[in-house]
Amino acid sequence: MKLATLKNGSRDGRLVIVSRDLAHAVDAAGIAPTLQAALDHWSRCERALHTLADALEAGTARGAFAFDPAQAMAPLPRAHQFVDASAFLNHGDIMERAFNLTVKRPAGVPILVQRQADDFRGPCDDYPFPSEADHCDYEGEFGVIVDDIAAGSTAAVCARAIRLVVLLNDVSMRRFVVPELQMGFGFINAKPATTFAPVAVTPDELGPAWRDGRVDLDLRVLRNGELVGHPNGAEMDWGFGELLAHLAYNRDLRAGTVLGSGTVSNRRAEQVGSACLAEVRALETIAQGQPATPWLRFGERMRFEALDAQGRSVFGAIDQRFVAKEAA
């Protein structure tokens, strides 16, 4: 089942079901007005949503219409918790090697960072930022949205609470990353609003590409139409279930919590490319002594997409332009 949220002037938009080929949609308001409402009562809504999705797939859903990703908000336009991992250790290793950094990470402990969830951006919305001197970067990631998880749950229990899989661009302003990491309290100005692909999918939609709590799909990253990377999500050093269990050690996680994988990064980065400029520039620094690829400039366009084995877009595409924010 595939779900999206369309703009309707409200903060949470309206929930629709999207066909597998992303061509059509049907309003799901009769079941739940918003995706958060569906997640709040998933066990009550799930069957009705699936029935409607089946009807849409069979061409029998009344009121079906053409799905326009430009009208989509983030699947959850706002959530109550957004945690981002850095679960591809390869990425951290590259950054540490290039810039002589050291993350003091206790053995076995994953990197997780609490992030704001109040203002997720839609896949085709322009992304304004105040200054190119802030070193604007993208990070292509997979993520999950979960049901309620009780404190102390095992990784297996957590994995079973994963309701949806998403694709996101964790926009980063690199000028602030190192100073904010050195303070120790995580990201504030380094990580403004996050953008999501239009469609959230239930794990079963991924078929064999959903494996060990990981997304075994290439994440295609295009800068101004040119493919600059297509790393695969299967190399995560922790599965989403394990990351959730760490998070839930001493507290309940509530329905609608979004957990990102961290920038997708592969050990064959020289062959498959990277999902963020920081990694590209770090590899350039290791190879050539200095970075060559520039940060994002105003007017550039970024596209993120994942295709299934048949070449069909799974989540739809993030396709957004980065623009200057006019002074307030």
Add this chain to the structure above:
Amino acid sequence: MKLATLKNGSRDGRLVIVSRDLAHAVDAAGIAPTLQAALDHWSRCERALHTLADALEAGTARGAFAFDPAQAMAPLPRAHQFVDASAFLNHGDIMERAFNLTVKRPAGVPILVQRQADDFRGPCDDYPFPSEADHCDYEGEFGVIVDDIAAGSTAAVCARAIRLVVLLNDVSMRRFVVPELQMGFGFINAKPATTFAPVAVTPDELGPAWRDGRVDLDLRVLRNGELVGHPNGAEMDWGFGELLAHLAYNRDLRAGTVLGSGTVSNRRAEQVGSACLAEVRALETIAQGQPATPWLRFGERMRFEALDAQGRSVFGAIDQRFVAKEAA
């Protein structure tokens, strides 16, 4: 105006208006079903809420009933963003002196940390935690809840968007604090769910105690009925407006964002005491070479309250028992 959220079996509870003396309440569902709904449409709801509050104060509100804080959830049982500051530099100075720590803070930059907002706890609910070896601590704080704030807003504009003032206990598991700060990505296991006093108040309710975006009230902290500290909120090194402006540098803040002050801490800590055990133990370490006051044990009770100049409770009290979480 004073607002609270009562338990009704739903995740967001039901919004009520509470009388100034906290004795009575009246349902506000006719105006907004939940506090988040009121904040989502504050300009539309504010006048009607004030009118109902005036009627409650005058004894003419229909359906008024006795207000029972034990039935209260947090004013916002869940929010879309919770940021905690550490805006009393005195606290950080004490911690750094006692334990030879250094926070690498760029000049003028406040400490802010993104936190989870999915599961705020009510004022009288038991607080379960898994192990006394995690070094359970409290942090008494003031906080604010804001309306929409556009990216790039000045501190003055941000201050005018403050809709409500709250009192909270930022529960902390100290065993994880230093390792998580050293990783750099903020708090995960160090900061489980946060508890709020039952009543959120509009800034005008504080009268002259709301000054320069700060709360000039003593925060009374009682451990098992004994007053252990009463530091004042006016010593914040940044006002809430300034903290919000830092946060909003490159992104919009959406209605319902909660911002905490950080543990209230005064330069006369030896006289007025502290709002957290970490600071008590740090002062003991500085004075005597080692800490003497123990961390919280299962079964202990903590109370947090702020009284106005006439000795009346402003926000109601957090009055909670810390208990063992049974193994899952």
